[in-house]
Amino acid sequence: MQLRDIDLNLLVIFNQLMIDKRVSAAAETLGITQPAVSNALKRLRVLLKDELFLRTSRGMEPTPFAQQLAEPVNYALGTIHSALNQQTSFDPATSTRTFTLAVTDIGDIYFLPVLMEEVMRTAPQLCISTVRNTAVSLKENLEVGKVDLAIGLLPQLQGGFFQRHLFKHRYVCMFRREHPAASQPMTLDLFQSLEHVVVISAGTGHGEVDT
DNA sequence: CAAAGGGGAAACGAGCTGCT
DNA sequence: AGCAGCTCGTTTCCCCTTTG
Numbered sequence: 001m002q003l004r005d006i007d008l009n010l011l012v013i014f015n016q017l018m019i020d021k022r023v024s025a026a027a028e029t030l031g032i033t034q035p036a037v038s039n040a041l042k043r044l045r046v047l048l049k050d051e052l053f054l055r056t057s058r059g060m061e062p063t064p065f066a067q068q069l070a071e072p073v074n075y076a077l078g079t080i081h082s083a084l085n086q087q088t089s090f091d092p093a094t095s096t097r098t099f100t101l102a103v104t105d106i107g108d109i110y111f112l113p114v115l116m117e118e119v120m121r122t123a124p125q126l127c128i129s130t131v132r133n134t135a136v137s138l139k140e141n142l143e144v145g146k147v148d149l150a151i152g153l154l155p156q157l158q159g160g161f162f163q164r165h166l167f168k169h170r171y172v173c174m175f176r177r178e179h180p181a182a183s184q185p186m187t188l189d190l191f192q193s194l195e196h197v198v199v200i201s202a203g204t205g206h207g208e209v210d211t
Numbered sequence: 212c213a214a215a216g217g218g219g220a221a222a223c224g225a226g227c228t229g230c231t
Numbered sequence: 232a233g234c235a236g237c238t239c240g241t242t243t244c245c246c247c248t249t250t251g
Contacts (some may be wrong), residue, residue, distance in 0.1 A: 023240060036218050040240060043217095060240085216249080223242075231234085 013040045092123035100129045102150035
């Protein structure tokens with residue numbers, strides 16, 4: 001397929017559908033009507049010879065081909081967006097720009113000191129501002145550029161954003177020295193039989209471990 | 212100026228949910 | 232189990248804009 005054969009706006013709609021998983025929601029986000037998105041999807045289905053999205057009780061589920069397409073399309077649209085909106089080139093050594101990071105408490109404690117050390121060395125005039133990534137508006141803030149980067153377990157950002165796996169994280173159990181569990185190996189059954197405290201905090205994944 | 216294409220409105224249909 | 236109501240995607244038709 002040649003690029004001239006495809007309306008790039010169809011890829012914008014495809015990208016939004018990957019995010020919203022609903023035609024009407026994508027239409028609202030893009031500022032067009034739901035039939036318009038439906039028609040665009042129809043044209044895209046014919047062009048790409050794939051259903052792309054299947055209607056299910058959970059919304060419009062992307063086909064394997066659509067999932068395969070999602071990342072390169074998102075990357076390409078991001079590149080085009082950056083190219084059209086760049087005003088000046090970025091020079092870390094002289095830039096006085098403020099970057100806003102959405103992080104968890106562990107982000108503040110662990111990442112910031114490491115980051116600030118590097119920033120002091122390579123971009124001394126840069127300003128780093130942080131916000132908690134527990135905010136329900138994180139997705140919107142990222143989309144409009146109020147937040148530049150978010151670190152954490154953020155399933156609400158699965159589609160439409162650049163993502164990178166940073167590290168693997170394991171948990172440990174803590175209990176008093178005299179606790180009955182101290183005399184035997186910790187197993188899943190033993191763990192489940194004991195009372196324990198889990199600090200549920202959005203963006204940390206602690207609740208996922210308990211589940 | 213005619214043809215083509217895209218968007219909006221209305222109608223329709225499928226699937227889900229709650230109630231009896 | 233069956234029905235009604237609701238939500239949401241699709242289809243059809245019409246209008247407007249663009250293009251050659």
